[in-house]
Amino acid sequence: MKTQELNIETKNTQVANQLNALLANYQIFYQNLRGLHWNVKGQFFFGLHAKYEELYNEAAEVIDELAERILMVGGTPLHTFNDYTQHASLVAVENISEGKAGLEAVLQNSRYLLGQFREILDVASENDDEGTVALMSDLIGSTEKRIWMLNATLS
Numbered sequence: 447m448k449t450q451e452l453n454i455e456t457k458n459t460q461v462a463n464q465l466n467a468l469l470a471n472y473q474i475f476y477q478n479l480r481g482l483h484w485n486v487k488g489q490f491f492f493g494l495h496a497k498y499e500e501l502y503n504e505a506a507e508v509i510d511e512l513a514e515r516i517l518m519v520g521g522t523p524l525h526t527f528n529d530y531t532q533h534a535s536l537v538a539v540e541n542i543s544e545g546k547a548g549l550e551a552v553l554q555n556s557r558y559l560l561g562q563f564r565e566i567l568d569v570a571s572e573n574d575d576e577g578t579v580a581l582m583s584d585l586i587g588s589t590e591k592r593i594w595m596l597n598a599t600l601s
């Protein structure tokens with residue numbers, strides 16, 4: 447039992463770091479969605495304005511889950527704008543008001559995040575970190591669904 451505990455403790459630093467990089471990207475994703483919600487214009491305004499709001503509310507919940515998972519695996523969640531911009535790979539979208547361009551940005555961000563979930567799932571799985579595996583698994587499922595819906599809308 448002791449060996450197993452030690453094992454998990456040692457290896458989870460890697461998972462915590464990866465989760466922090468994901469958290470930083472998720473904060474950019476969240477703010478991108480807010481910007482899209484505020485800036486959208488045109489004939490699909492009502493639908494898109496509401497959809498972006500639904501998506502950023504979901505993103506806020508994911509952000510909290512990620513931060514709390516980082517604490518559970520022994521890390522400290524990044525929590526300043528400075529840290530997020532330094533650690534994120536996603537680019538902030540600016541002044542997108544057109545519907546199609548906005549949905550394409552959400553699709554691109556979602557694909558990037560999906561790749562990151564898969565990488566973390568692999569490492570967490572190797573480290574017998576079932577809690578992180580389960581969280582990544584749920585996020586993969588919901589993100590694949592969002593990608594399918596975005597693709598259907600854009601096709």
Ligand SMILES: [Fe+2]
Pocket residue numbers: 483499
């Ligand atoms: Fe609003």
